[in-house]
Amino acid sequence: MTAATVTPTPVPAAPSKSLGAWLLDLLVWGGIAVVLIGSFNAVELKNLGRVFTNSQDISTFAQELLKPDFSNWKLLVAQMWQTIQIALWGTFIAVFLAIPLGLAAARNIAPAWVVTPIRIFMNLLRSIPDLVIGLLFIVAVGLGPLAGVLAIALNTAGVLAKLFSEAVESIDKGPVEGVRATGASPLHEIFWGVLPQVGPLWTSFALYRFESNSRSATVLGLIGAGGIGQLLFESMGAFDYNQVSAIVIIVIVAVTLIDMLSQAMRKRLL
Incomplete structure (x- = not known):
């Protein structure tokens, strides 16, 4: 008796995006990146270092907060x-x-x-x-x-x-x-x-x-x-x-x- 021949199942093609979909993704994510970069100065992120330069003031404020008054x-x-x-x-x-x-x-x-x-x-x-x-x-x-x-x-x-x-x-x-x-x-x-x-x-x-x-x-x-x-x-x-x-x-x-x-x-x- 001859063993049945097993037909290999074809591997499905990998999903792909159309050129229009790729362009839309590029437009959306590229637009978000442009807005983030363009708003860097508007939100004053360049002054982030003040958090560390004014650490003494923050420390004084935190010390007061660590003494709650429940009177x-x-x-x-x-x-x-x-x-x-x-x-x-x-x-x-x-x-x-x-x-x-x-x-x-x-x-x-x-x-x-x-x-x-x-x-x-x-x-x-x-x-x-x-x-x-x-x-x-x-x-x-x-x-x-x-x-x-x-x-x-x-x-x-x-x-x-x-x-x-x-x-x-x-x-x-x-x-x-x-x-x-x-x-x-x-x-x-x-x-x-x-x-x-x-x-x-x-x-x-x-x-x-x-x-x-x-x-x-x-x-x-x-x-x-x-x-x-x-x-x-x-x-x-x-x-x-x-x-x-x-x-x-x-x-x-x-x-x-x-x-x-x-x-x-x-x-x-x-």
């Missing part, structure tokens, strides 16, 4: 708790704004005449810094945490709406088509075909933004939007670096605890 720890903790509340309410309001915006901005759900203006509006919300929005609300509602809540809510709504819309655009069409085959309305398609797929991811995005907003709410204290940030900038202005150190430690501990809680919740959802 007013009750006030600091209370202000940190208010900062967390500002971030929590800002994120909560942002989620409810972002859900309809995210659905309306998804190209696989909404028509183009709805998607385009919604995306422009989302870009507007994201492009305006928190501090600017906070200043506008301080003029409207006065100094205090409410301005911080509203500033975080609007800026975060723009960010979450973009993330929510991208999550919707990447869903599996099968469940949606299955719901549609039953004769359900478009609203039912969203409730039973879209939301179950994106719900865990949306929640993860919201938790991440809450972590980020806990830090943003601290910075908003610069303009008088309440929370521990206001105490931080007052202490820095008074050169009370011992209290600045205590505030920074409290902020780090609070953000770390929020991060641990957020990670635990995301593991249960994803």
Whole structure:
């Protein structure tokens, strides 16, 4: 009996790029390199050596920070708790704004005449810094945490709406088509075909933004939007670096605890 002849499997050709693709890559990466080189002087990287020439001043400042003053720890903790509340309410309001915006901005759900203006509006919300929005609300509602809540809510709504819309655009069409085959309305398609797929991811995005907003709410204290940030900038202005150190430690501990809680919740959802 003659052994069967084994036909060797041809080796597939290595993937190759077209000339147009190579030129596009060269244009993109070359453009980035040109911008980096051209902006070297604009960002004053030539003065990087000052970090080492002024090391004595940095050392003196660091020594003061190594002596935290927790004599007013009750006030600091209370202000940190208010900062967390500002971030929590800002994120909560942002989620409810972002859900309809995210659905309306998804190209696989909404028509183009709805998607385009919604995306422009989302870009507007994201492009305006928190501090600017906070200043506008301080003029409207006065100094205090409410301005911080509203500033975080609007800026975060723009960010979450973009993330929510991208999550919707990447869903599996099968469940949606299955719901549609039953004769359900478009609203039912969203409730039973879209939301179950994106719900865990949306929640993860919201938790991440809450972590980020806990830090943003601290910075908003610069303009008088309440929370521990206001105490931080007052202490820095008074050169009370011992209290600045205590505030920074409290902020780090609070953000770390929020991060641990957020990670635990995301593991249960994803």
